[in-house]
Amino acid sequence: MTRNKISSNTQAAAERTPSPADEDGRLWIESVSHTYGAAMVLKNVTMDIGSGEFLTLLGASGSGKTTLLRIVGGLVLPSAGRIRVGRRDITHLPPEKRDIGFVFQNYALFPHMTVCENVGFALKVRKVAAGQIASRVEDVLALVGLSGLGNRYPTQLSGGQQQRVALARAIVFRPRVLLLDEPLGALDRQLRQRLGLELRGLQRQSGITMVYVTHDQEEAFTMSTQVAVMKEGAILQVGAPQEIYRRPADLFVARFVGEVNTFDGKVEGKVAGGVLVRLPEGIVVEAVTGADLPIGAKARCVARPEHVLVGRGADALCPTLRARVQTVIFGGSWHRIELALQPSGRIVTVEGRGEPQGIVEGADVAITFDQGTIVAFPADAQEQQTVQA
Amino acid sequence: MRARRPLASGLLVLPGLAFVLVFFVYPLLGVVLRSFDSQGGIAFPPSHPVLSNYIEILHDPAYVVVLKNTFVVAALATAIAVAVAYPTCFFMSRLPRRWGARLLMLALFPFWTSILVRLYAFTQILPLFGVMYTTTATVIGMVYYLLPYVIAVLYANMVTIDDDILAAAHTLGANSVQALRYVFVPLTRSGVFVGAVMAFVISLGFFLTPAILGAGSDLTIATYIQQQVNIVNWGIASAMGTVLIAITLALFFFATRFFGAGELLVLGGTSQKGVARAERMRLTWPVVNSAIVTLLVFIFLLAPLIVVVFVSFTPTTYLIFPPQGFSLRWYADFFNTPDWIASGWLSVRVGLLTIVSATALGLLTAIGLERSRIRGKQVLRAVFLAPLIVPVILIAVAFYDFANRLHLAGTLAGYVIGHTLLALPVTVMIVGNALRSIGTELEDAARTLGASRQQAFRMVTAWLITPSLAVSGIFAFVTSWDEPVVALFLSTGATTLPVHIFNYMQSEVRPTVAAIATMLMASVLLISAAVHAVGASRRQKLGAPSGSGQA
Numbered sequence: 001m002t003r004n005k006i007s008s009n010t011q012a013a014a015e016r017t018p019s020p021a022d023e024d025g026r027l028w029i030e031s032v033s034h035t036y037g038a039a040m041v042l043k044n045v046t047m048d049i050g051s052g053e054f055l056t057l058l059g060a061s062g063s064g065k066t067t068l069l070r071i072v073g074g075l076v077l078p079s080a081g082r083i084r085v086g087r088r089d090i091t092h093l094p095p096e097k098r099d100i101g102f103v104f105q106n107y108a109l110f111p112h113m114t115v116c117e118n119v120g121f122a123l124k125v126r127k128v129a130a131g132q133i134a135s136r137v138e139d140v141l142a143l144v145g146l147s148g149l150g151n152r153y154p155t156q157l158s159g160g161q162q163q164r165v166a167l168a169r170a171i172v173f174r175p176r177v178l179l180l181d182e183p184l185g186a187l188d189r190q191l192r193q194r195l196g197l198e199l200r201g202l203q204r205q206s207g208i209t210m211v212y213v214t215h216d217q218e219e220a221f222t223m224s225t226q227v228a229v230m231k232e233g234a235i236l237q238v239g240a241p242q243e244i245y246r247r248p249a250d251l252f253v254a255r256f257v258g259e260v261n262t263f264d265g266k267v268e269g270k271v272a273g274g275v276l277v278r279l280p281e282g283i284v285v286e287a288v289t290g291a292d293l294p295i296g297a298k299a300r301c302v303a304r305p306e307h308v309l310v311g312r313g314a315d316a317l318c319p320t321l322r323a324r325v326q327t328v329i330f331g332g333s334w335h336r337i338e339l340a341l342q343p344s345g346r347i348v349t350v351e352g353r354g355e356p357q358g359i360v361e362g363a364d365v366a367i368t369f370d371q372g373t374i375v376a377f378p379a380d381a382q383e384q385q386t387v388q389a
Numbered sequence: 390m391r392a393r394r395p396l397a398s399g400l401l402v403l404p405g406l407a408f409v410l411v412f413f414v415y416p417l418l419g420v421v422l423r424s425f426d427s428q429g430g431i432a433f434p435p436s437h438p439v440l441s442n443y444i445e446i447l448h449d450p451a452y453v454v455v456l457k458n459t460f461v462v463a464a465l466a467t468a469i470a471v472a473v474a475y476p477t478c479f480f481m482s483r484l485p486r487r488w489g490a491r492l493l494m495l496a497l498f499p500f501w502t503s504i505l506v507r508l509y510a511f512t513q514i515l516p517l518f519g520v521m522y523t524t525t526a527t528v529i530g531m532v533y534y535l536l537p538y539v540i541a542v543l544y545a546n547m548v549t550i551d552d553d554i555l556a557a558a559h560t561l562g563a564n565s566v567q568a569l570r571y572v573f574v575p576l577t578r579s580g581v582f583v584g585a586v587m588a589f590v591i592s593l594g595f596f597l598t599p600a601i602l603g604a605g606s607d608l609t610i611a612t613y614i615q616q617q618v619n620i621v622n623w624g625i626a627s628a629m630g631t632v633l634i635a636i637t638l639a640l641f642f643f644a645t646r647f648f649g650a651g652e653l654l655v656l657g658g659t660s661q662k663g664v665a666r667a668e669r670m671r672l673t674w675p676v677v678n679s680a681i682v683t684l685l686v687f688i689f690l691l692a693p694l695i696v697v698v699f700v701s702f703t704p705t706t707y708l709i710f711p712p713q714g715f716s717l718r719w720y721a722d723f724f725n726t727p728d729w730i731a732s733g734w735l736s737v738r739v740g741l742l743t744i745v746s747a748t749a750l751g752l753l754t755a756i757g758l759e760r761s762r763i764r765g766k767q768v769l770r771a772v773f774l775a776p777l778i779v780p781v782i783l784i785a786v787a788f789y790d791f792a793n794r795l796h797l798a799g800t801l802a803g804y805v806i807g808h809t810l811l812a813l814p815v816t817v818m819i820v821g822n823a824l825r826s827i828g829t830e831l832e833d834a835a836r837t838l839g840a841s842r843q844q845a846f847r848m849v850t851a852w853l854i855t856p857s858l859a860v861s862g863i864f865a866f867v868t869s870w871d872e873p874v875v876a877l878f879l880s881t882g883a884t885t886l887p888v889h890i891f892n893y894m895q896s897e898v899r900p901t902v903a904a905i906a907t908m909l910m911a912s913v914l915l916i917s918a919a920v921h922a923v924g925a926s927r928r929q930k931l932g933a934p935s936g937s938g939q940a
Contacts, residue, residue: 075556094671095559102560108553112575121571122561173562 024086025051025176025209027072032081034067034233041067042078043233049226051176052207054200055238056220058256059230065213066105066181068230072211073102073179085177096125101170101178101208105185107162109154115141115165116150122173140168143202160191167199171208178203180212184219196223217257221245229253249290251300251377260302261348264379267297275376277301281341283319285369287376298379305351307373310337310359311366320366323348328356339367402757402769405750405813412810413776416787417634423790424631429624431790442628452613452629459609462524462599463592466531471585473532474539476679477686479573481540482547483676492687493544499690500537501913503871505890506906507533508601510693512894513700513903515602527603531595536690538591539584546580547573565673586644590637594780596874601894611782618786618878630783641778694910701903719904729901732889739804739885740869746809747865748858751816758817759824777814781874784810789878799882807879808869815868816861823857824850856927863920 027049034042041064049055057065070076072083074095082091090098110118116137123133141147144164154162163183170178180199184192200223203210214220220227221241228238229252237249248254251262265285269276274288277299287301311320323339326347335356339348348367359365423429425438446452477496481489499507511530515521520529550573558568596611603609608616610633617626704716723729754773758766776784788807789798797803827850835845873887880888890902 073556073560075560094564095556096562096564098560099562100560102557104553104557106551106553108551108557110554110557110572110576121558121563125558125561125563125567125571169557169561 023051025207026086027177027209027211028082028084029068029072030082030084032068032071032078032083034064034071034076034079041233042071045081045233045235047228047235047238049209049211051209053226054203054210054212054224055226055228056212056214056224057228057230058214058217058220060215060256062232063230064233065230069179069181069211069213072177073100074098075102099173099175099177101173101175103166103170103178103180103183105181105183107154107166107183109162109165109169111154114151114153115146115157118154118165119150119169119172121169126173136172137168140172144168145198159187160195163187163195167202171202171206175208177209177211180210182213182215185214192219193222199223221257227257229256231256245304246373246375247288247290248302248375251302254302254375254377259305259349259351261305261308263301263303265299265301267293267295267299267376269295275299277374277376279321281321281344283321285319285374286372287374288372289376291376291378293376293378299376300379301374301376303369303374305336305349307370308348308350309368309370310339310350310352311368320368321348323365323367325359325361325363325365328359328361330355339365397761399757399761399763401753401761402763405754405757405773405817406769408750408809409772409776409813412788412791412806413784414772416791417779417783419790420627420630420783420787421634422627423623424627426624429622429627442624443632445625446628446632452625455608455610455613455629456632458607459593459611462527462531462607462609463589463595466528466535466592467585467588469528470532470535470539470588471543471581473682473686474536474543474584475577475581476682478540478543478547480676480679480683481544482550483552486548489544489548492683493541495687496540496690497537498913499533499694501867501917502694503887503890503906503909504534504597505871505873505887505894505902506697506909507693508597509890509894509902509906510697511602514693514696521602522604524604524607527595527599527607530598530602531592533689533693534595534598535588535591536686539588542584542587543577543580546577546583550576565671565675569675583644586640590640590778590780593633593637594782596782597891601891611780614782614786618789623790626786630786633780634783637778637780697903697906698910700900701907703900703903706899719899719901720908722899722901723904723908726901729886729889729905732884732886735801735804735883736870736886738801739808740866742801742805743808743812743869744862744865746805747812747816747868748820748862750809750813751820751861751865752858754813754817755820755824759821760829773817774814776810781811785875785878788875792879798879803879804869804876804885807875808872809865811872811875812865812868815864819857819861819864820854823854827853856924859920859923863916 027047029045029047029049032042032045033040045064045068047055057068059065067076071078074090074093074097078091082089084090085098085100090100095102110121113121116134119140120133120137123136128136137150138147141150144167146161146164146168149157149161154165157165163186166183183199184195187195196219203223212220212223224241226238227241227244229236229244229249231252237244237253239247244253245257248257254260263277263279263285265277265279267275268278268284271286274286275293276284277287278284279301285301287299289299293299322342324342325337326340327338329336329338333353335352335354337350337352337356337359339350340346341348342364350367419431423431424442425440427439427441429442481492481496484492508530511526511533512521515526515529520526554572554576555568558572559565563571594611595609596615599607599609600612600615603612610629614626614629614633617623617629701719702715702717704714704718757763758769758773763769785807788810792798792803792807797806831849831853832845835849836842840848871887872885873891876885876888877891884892886905890905893902
């Protein structure tokens with residue numbers, strides 16, 4: 001397996017205040033495998049996560065992302081492989097010796113302790129003086145917006161507040177690495193978005209290395225500097241969100257991170273970084289590809305709905321496909337059109353901003369694609385199953 | 390329509406209520422009245438209540454010794470039981486759920502075994518250690534009896550503490566001792582308290598254990614009451630009994646005051662993923678130590694029963710280790726002795742009739758309590774649960790007194806009524822819980838589809854509570870089948886099997902009892918296997934997951 005070197009050159013990383021010991025937050029996962037009984041839940045996973053990155057492990061349930069997170073946190077001992085943070089090999093350290101923060105999916109707040117006691121726990125077991133504990137707890141509660149709620153018990157808090165306590169508790173001892181296991185999963189959509197943005201801000205300011213587990217593609221994209229897509233215990237692709245979205249490594253990734261229209265065709269020629277594919281409807285399109293597609297091979301091309309352009313007959317760009325408008329959906333700031341290709345009748349979905357200008361159901365239109373947005377994959381590769389979102 | 394419904398259902402509690410009032414509350418009231426009569430007589434209303442019996446208790450040093458003895462032994466047994474159950478349950482609760490549940494079943498096996506079987510086992514073992522007929526023997530026997538109860542309570546409490554809570558403590562820097570001290574132990578306080586109060590209340594009422602294992606001088610309140618009843622000294626017996634009731638009720642009141650049910654709830658008690666539980670346990674010192682304690686506790690719980698099985702096959706009339714050869718003569722002895730067969734047959738009949746009466750009354754009562762909006766439900770529930778709380782010795786004495794006057798003592802009806810009284814709280818509880826968990830939604834759905842109220846109940850709810858009725862029937866049978874105390878007092882004529890065993894153990898040393906005990910244990914195993922099989926096939930029919938972990 002290739003080593004996935006992850007160090008960000010995004011703008012977000014540049015905003016971060018560089019720490020003097022920047023290597024301390026670097027997390028190495030080396031050839032980690034794990035089995036439960038006969039089931040191999042992690043298959044030789046290798047990653048090198050740079051200090052200050054916000055890496056999201058994105059995958060369906062059962063893809064091994066939580067197991068990987070627990071291995072890093074020391075809650076699960078891997079069957080094989082090593083974990084290093086900075087220059088320390090922590091593979092065999094118990095969790096309490098790792099100095100890694102962990103936010104649990106259902107928060108795992110101590111129900112018999114107040115918010116202050118929960119947050120101060122890590123400092124208490126580190127034998128920090130009581131006065132200092134109080135002031136640090138107060139600081140971190142202010143940071144997560146919970147000032148004044150220190151004497152409440154977890155059951156007296158809302159879900160969002162409990163989540164903030166869990167976060168405060170995990171960062172109060174200033175770990176260089178923070179692991180989060182679907183921490184927003186139990187919250188409603190609006191709160192999830194707001195807390196996600198807050199978490200992102202906190203991460204960018206503090207420069208703490210975060211590894212975040214989720215099955216929600218949107219959450220992964222909006223928060224992360226890097227996304228790693230996992231399936232069946234293996235990492236399919238690691239990269240910045242834009243990269244994953246625009247240049248998915250395979251059909252599974254393409255479908256997992258967004259909607260796609262697929263077109264099966266045959267490779268007719270090669271261009272720099274891509275191929276020319278003839279579609280059954282007759283036209284030839286240019287598609288980028290990372291795969292080795294020889295001339296004559298079957299190729300499956302994908303185009304995202306927002307990269308499909310709809311014109312009216314003659315004024316459309318070349319080359320064009322003919323289609324008939326079946327459904328027009330107006331969603332406020334966006335619209336969505338379902339078209340049936342002529343003559344095959346295959347459905348193509350188009351998405352655009354604002355109102356659909358002059359496109360009505362039943363009209364005949366011509367469609368084409370944004371330059372450089374089509375991606376081609378070998379079609380003879382195993383048919384990938386659709387992902388449950 | 391809807392307004393009439395609650396009242397009609399509420400009437401269903403009446404038969405059960407009448408039963409409890411007539412055969413439990415009224416006789417107990419009789420005991421209390423006797424305690425205030427200088428001659429220990431009974432009169433309604435009491436002509437001139439006097440405190441002479443109580444004054445006598447306080448002034449006679451012998452009574453004080455009995456009281457003190459009872460409390461010291463009960464406290465000691467409770468403390469030991471909780472102290473060894475705690476690490477055991479800690480270990481069990483950290484195992485994968487399935488294994489924890491299996492160990493719990495194993496720990497409860499003695500509970501399902503007749504108390505006389507257990508006591509017989511100790512009469513075989515304790516002499517080897519030279520502690521038979523001492524207070525130590527009493528305490529060992531009591532701890533043995535209490536352990537399954539305390540383990541059940543503590544395990545139920547600890548298993549709700551999610552592994553993630555402890556994992557959280559570790560990721561925050563707590564070592565295994567700190568995680569236990571700051572997180573696990575505080576979260577189990579209420580469980581320990583509930584378990585200890587329960588064990589202590591049970592201990593106060595111990596009758597057979599001190600009577601069989603203890604020193605002759607080791608009188609407890611319960612054995613003392615029995616002695617006084619035997620010599621028809623009702624005044625003192627009643628006063629002692631009233632003191633015992635008062636203490637028991639006070640303890641219960643105090644316990645429920647301090648800890649509501651809500652205390653036992655723990656946040657995040659559900660572990661959502663298989664990940665945490667499937668993981669291998671970290672071998673920290675607390676885990677290793679608790680594993681050792683667990684092993685010892687299980688040896689303690691199961692070894693006596695295994696010894697009994699060995700004894701039953703021994704050809705000699707007394708225990709020799711290792712057994713000299715193999716023989717079925719004690720089994721033959723049982724089947725060739727008409728007395729044994731007669732008492733066994735009586736127990737079967739009493740047990741079967743108790744199933745019918747306790748389940749029927751329990752079902753009606755549970756429907757009345759769960760499906761109506763009658764007032765005073767809390768009080769009614771307390772009344773129905775009371776026979777579980779009041780020490781059995783008192784129920785036995787009070788009911789004996791009452792049954793004597795009605796000439797029910799020694800009759801089949803007398804035994805069935807007495808045992809129904811003991812089984813009813815359990816059947817009400819089981820069926821009531823089932824009805825509550827089923828809810829009324831399905832019945833309402835059936836009615837919106839056109840079913841009448843009776844049809845809806847018959848076609849939906851009745852079908853769904855059948856397993857619970859079966860379970861409550863089993864409980865009723867076991868309660869009756871194993872019950873020695875009430876039956877002992879009633880046994881003026883024919884005796885039930887447990888009473889026959891008790892009498893036999895007092896006079897004979899032949900291992901026929903071991904053969905009976907082995908057969909009883911085998912029947913427990915057979916019944917539980919059958920229940921398991923029926924449950925499994927039913928689940929399969931419903932297409933529900935078998936609960937045995939992930940695929």
